[in-house]
Amino acid sequence: MSTPLLQARGLQKSFATGDGGLFGQGRHRHMAVDGIDLAIEPGTTLGCVGESGSGKSTLGRMLVGLIEPDEGSVTFDGQDVAKVAGKERAALRRNMQVVFQDPLLSLNPRRTIGQNIQRPLRNYGVGGSEAEDRMARLMKMCGLDPAQAARYPHEISGGQCQRVAIARALALEPRFVFLDEPVSALDVSVQAQILNLLLDLQAELGLTYFFVTHDLKLIEFMSQQVIVMLKGSVVERGTSAEIWQSPKHAYTQNLLRSVLRLGSTPDWARFAASETSSVIP
């Protein structure tokens, strides 16, 4: 085992719920993530599966520093994220990016796709022809034609929008990407293309992923290691094959049974293999 790129210890996050009532009697705190430890090795994917509301997104957001944990710590490349300040913090932030579920919502609709991709570069002081060149390279790498840079998000398909969101996430050359259900808003045939793109980019750039989904079959295809979440806790963890072939927790067994019974999700490995490679060399 190599040294983990990212490690979390005792991560905990609760949110206030209820309107509080007249005397505050209705106010409670809901524990969204309840003391989670995890480690992700460089160049690998940790898949996270669980029902809606189990805390997957909250966990991912804490890993990339979008929200602060109430308790616990995140260590990236040996650095405690909470203790890093100034220039080092900015460098750390560049290294951790997110791709959200709905690309149309995550892109700025008033900016062209080229401007969307260049935004993080400009935020970090890269402008002019250097930003233009990098944008064109990122677009090609993500299977987009740079000639489309002047179009707006609503003028391209959902799959192309997600390619733009991925290109934007990669603009600052991160090492770690939190993929928050990156294909669930897309048509099934487009899903396979985006999954292939993510796998190709991982192989080419050595990226490390935290991949969140509801789909157990998809997690088997995308991840080496898996955690299963239920009500804010990890109820099962193991390799993809272990979770798929011999799940121990009753919740995972039920999840698996329903996947097998419904047969509603595609055989990703076979399906994706039938798609051509997604990256333009």
Ligand SMILES: Nc1ncnc2c1ncn2[C@@H]1O[C@H](COP(=O)(O)OP(=O)(O)OP(=O)(O)O)[C@@H](O)[C@H]1O
């Ligand atoms: N900003 C917030 N304020 C209040 N409650 C929140 C907030 N974010 C998340 N929650 C609550 O925390 C719990 C976990 O939410 P989270 O989005 O992490 O779950 P999830 O497993 O990602 O769900 P889904 O699969 O539906 O996206 C839920 O009960 C949710 O309502």
